[in-house]
Amino acid sequence: MTGWSCPAPLRGHDRVVLGHGGGGVLSAELVEHLFLPAFAPEPSELSEPSEPLADAVVLEVGGGRLAFTTDSYVVRPLFFPGGSIGELAVHGTVNDLACRGARPLALSAGFILEEGLELELLGRVAQAMGRAAAQVGVRVATGDTKVVERGLADGLYVNTSGIGLVPAGVDIRPARARPGDRILLSGPIGDHGIAVLSVREGLAFGGDLRSDTAPLHGLVDVMLAATRSGVHVLRDPTRGGLATSLCEIAAAARVGIGFTESAIPVRPAVEAACGFLGLDPLHIANEGRMVAFVAAAEADAVLEAMRAHPGGRDSVLIGTVTAEHPGVVVARTAFGGTRVIDRPLGEALPRIC
Amino acid sequence: MRYLTEFHDPELAVRLVDAIADTATRRWTLMEVCGGQTHTIIRYGLDQLLTEQVEFIHGPGCPVCVTPLEMIDRALAIAARPEVVLCSFGDMLRVPGSTADLFTVRAHGGDVRVVYSPLDAVALAEAHPERQVVFFAVGFETTAPAAAMAAVTARRRRLTNFTMLVSHVLVPPAMRAVLAAPDNRVAAFLAAGHVCTVMGTEQYEPIVAEHRIPVVVTGFEPLDLLEGVRQAVTQLEAGRTELVNAYPRAVRPEGNPPARRMLAEVFSVCDRPWRGIGTIPDSGWRLAPAWADLDAERRFDVAELTVAESVHCRSGEVLQGRIRPPECPAFGGDCTPRRPLGATMVSAEGACAAYYQYRRLAMVDRDRVDLTEWTVTE
Amino acid sequence: MCLGIPGRITEIWEDRGTRMALIDFGGATRTACLAYLPDAAVGDYTIIHAGFALTVVDEAAAHRTLTTFRELGILETEVGT
Numbered sequence: 001m002t003g004w005s006c007p008a009p010l011r012g013h014d015r016v017v018l019g020h021g022g023g024g025v026l027s028a029e030l031v032e033h034l035f036l037p038a039f040a041p042e043p044s045e046l047s048e049p050s051e052p053l054a055d056a057v058v059l060e061v062g063g064g065r066l067a068f069t070t071d072s073y074v075v076r077p078l079f080f081p082g083g084s085i086g087e088l089a090v091h092g093t094v095n096d097l098a099c100r101g102a103r104p105l106a107l108s109a110g111f112i113l114e115e116g117l118e119l120e121l122l123g124r125v126a127q128a129m130g131r132a133a134a135q136v137g138v139r140v141a142t143g144d145t146k147v148v149e150r151g152l153a154d155g156l157y158v159n160t161s162g163i164g165l166v167p168a169g170v171d172i173r174p175a176r177a178r179p180g181d182r183i184l185l186s187g188p189i190g191d192h193g194i195a196v197l198s199v200r201e202g203l204a205f206g207g208d209l210r211s212d213t214a215p216l217h218g219l220v221d222v223m224l225a226a227t228r229s230g231v232h233v234l235r236d237p238t239r240g241g242l243a244t245s246l247c248e249i250a251a252a253a254r255v256g257i258g259f260t261e262s263a264i265p266v267r268p269a270v271e272a273a274c275g276f277l278g279l280d281p282l283h284i285a286n287e288g289r290m291v292a293f294v295a296a297a298e299a300d301a302v303l304e305a306m307r308a309h310p311g312g313r314d315s316v317l318i319g320t321v322t323a324e325h326p327g328v329v330v331a332r333t334a335f336g337g338t339r340v341i342d343r344p345l346g347e348a349l350p351r352i353c
Numbered sequence: 354m355r356y357l358t359e360f361h362d363p364e365l366a367v368r369l370v371d372a373i374a375d376t377a378t379r380r381w382t383l384m385e386v387c388g389g390q391t392h393t394i395i396r397y398g399l400d401q402l403l404t405e406q407v408e409f410i411h412g413p414g415c416p417v418c419v420t421p422l423e424m425i426d427r428a429l430a431i432a433a434r435p436e437v438v439l440c441s442f443g444d445m446l447r448v449p450g451s452t453a454d455l456f457t458v459r460a461h462g463g464d465v466r467v468v469y470s471p472l473d474a475v476a477l478a479e480a481h482p483e484r485q486v487v488f489f490a491v492g493f494e495t496t497a498p499a500a501a502m503a504a505v506t507a508r509r510r511r512l513t514n515f516t517m518l519v520s521h522v523l524v525p526p527a528m529r530a531v532l533a534a535p536d537n538r539v540a541a542f543l544a545a546g547h548v549c550t551v552m553g554t555e556q557y558e559p560i561v562a563e564h565r566i567p568v569v570v571t572g573f574e575p576l577d578l579l580e581g582v583r584q585a586v587t588q589l590e591a592g593r594t595e596l597v598n599a600y601p602r603a604v605r606p607e608g609n610p611p612a613r614r615m616l617a618e619v620f621s622v623c624d625r626p627w628r629g630i631g632t633i634p635d636s637g638w639r640l641a642p643a644w645a646d647l648d649a650e651r652r653f654d655v656a657e658l659t660v661a662e663s664v665h666c667r668s669g670e671v672l673q674g675r676i677r678p679p680e681c682p683a684f685g686g687d688c689t690p691r692r693p694l695g696a697t698m699v700s701a702e703g704a705c706a707a708y709y710q711y712r713r714l715a716m717v718d719r720d721r722v723d724l725t726e727w728t729v730t731e
Numbered sequence: 732m733c734l735g736i737p738g739r740i741t742e743i744w745e746d747r748g749t750r751m752a753l754i755d756f757g758g759a760t761r762t763a764c765l766a767y768l769p770d771a772a773v774g775d776y777t778i779i780h781a782g783f784a785l786t787v788v789d790e791a792a793a794h795r796t797l798t799t800f801r802e803l804g805i806l807e808t809e810v811g812t
Contacts, residue, residue: 268758269759272736278734335363339396346456349447352496355737359793387733470763470764495781499782576800602790602792602793609786
């Protein structure tokens, strides 16, 4: 290791790094450059142009439209304030369906278990999944279990896939954001990510931090009851946070997004934790929040409907879609300045400076 | 009072900006020394509120940015050893060394962990006597007391499997290096308030006296930054050169005496290479001879590992305020936050990363966005 | 460079000879080392960096600073009218 060598090799990682799973720039690059070229679909098999950044794909099946999605859950710790991997595995997949306006029909559940895992713990996770599914009114209809040798997995991983029915007249996807659309947010951000982080990596927060994990299909129902065609985009800002959702929508629809920073609700505990860890609440994961892009004329009605629903009581208007600066998300700061909002590169890391 | 929201009040910010505008008869070049202050300036768009009055030169106060390449390479070499758990702050994991960063070492099987406090690394050593736990100690005078206490605690608990790779740096010699540059344009410093909570303010008196330059000890909340600017501009307009404490709620003239005593016991001053700048005499702390048994460079025999830096990256000149980031030929092309050549592009507080955002912002402004259109008044 | 966040001391104890404290950051709490602030007491606000309390926040000084900001506005209004 003598002589000058350029740090340029970092441009391409030759191995997977944790950041590839962070939901930010690295994750998107993996999908775009590795998976999509490998999975290039037969055009005739899909009823819509492939939208890799949508939460679920919509397939035309015998005259109806089915939304189909899959997600894997790898959270440490398995139980955290406000929930567990069990609730996440149901809510996350139900919410991906809901983001296409679909009513969930059935879920699959695949388990990868580490040899030595306590059955009592697995039982608690299964119970949590069952309760969450019953609450949503969706069946866990099929499943699979694999066990790997001790040390080859971190306790347990869950994959759930889900199918749901898209009602007639509903077309919700990132590319449908239009200049003039109002941007609505269903409640405070950052609760889930901070609740999980609080018990991970030895960062022992006390205090009242709970995950917001919750199903969003009911909230979507009341929004669609207010206007079927006026809801253009729905997104649950999970990994990568609200910033990533907004950036991906701006890119997919080739529109600009402007929002007012002070309009975004953040609980004091989350704000304190973020300040103290040097993190931006806009980059923190949520599991029970929805951001909606709604036609301007329908925005008031949708907001009112959201606020009347228990899952959207704290809904707010945060900004507007613009024709200017396509692909760029800009926040107006409390002091009247502006800043460009970017996706985080990889996973959120506590920093000292 | 929570000492946080009160110093974010937009209404008071308007008053401070107006006061600065009323005072300034020309545009002054100020250097905010600390990367955390740069972060606040960009995060709240303070530079946009003061375009007529102030040009901010972002100072060298980002420990991640200035940690020398060879020190990162030593950390990488140590972290790759099978018996080692290497701990550092989250900031350090993405900084590129010659060939890799700590994340990459982890992907290749190295045990690299993020800690919030150096004492967490000591606890890890205590819990895993079979592993060699190494704490990569970076940072300025603010962070060094935490590392010093880790050393003291490890010795008190008779841990033989805890060592530190120490790369601490000192602010005043860096400020002198900025002033010594023949093309220096800095008219006043906003000194790093949190460094002063430990070291006090006396150490800036010789700088003020010798270089006839105002030094304003400045905090980190947006109103603190504006107050620092106001006091600096007031001095400059009046032709005064004084040391002023604009962060009195946190900074005492004597700093934190118990912390300073501990620093003097555990560390000794040394010459230190700064990434991009070169070696600055007496600008670093290393473990004092009495603590050599805790020195990871000795235990893992990496002290001889040296590397030269990229000739394409001009981050050193950026760190000294001699060129603006866009003047570097690599800026925005070969070098972006996603693919950094120099450390100033890696850290969110780095001047190049901050400018990269700023340039995109300028692009947005050029399109004449009507910001009022999407202002939410609710 | 140095993230320092104000928080209130809610509890103080000794951990094998090291003074430790529980700090409330406004809903989120965490332990911090109080070794460098031997005189700090429960109820004091401190600035925490890398798990260490470095200084006790001076309430009177904070009020003076905020008063200065407010008077800037008032003086200006008076001059303006």
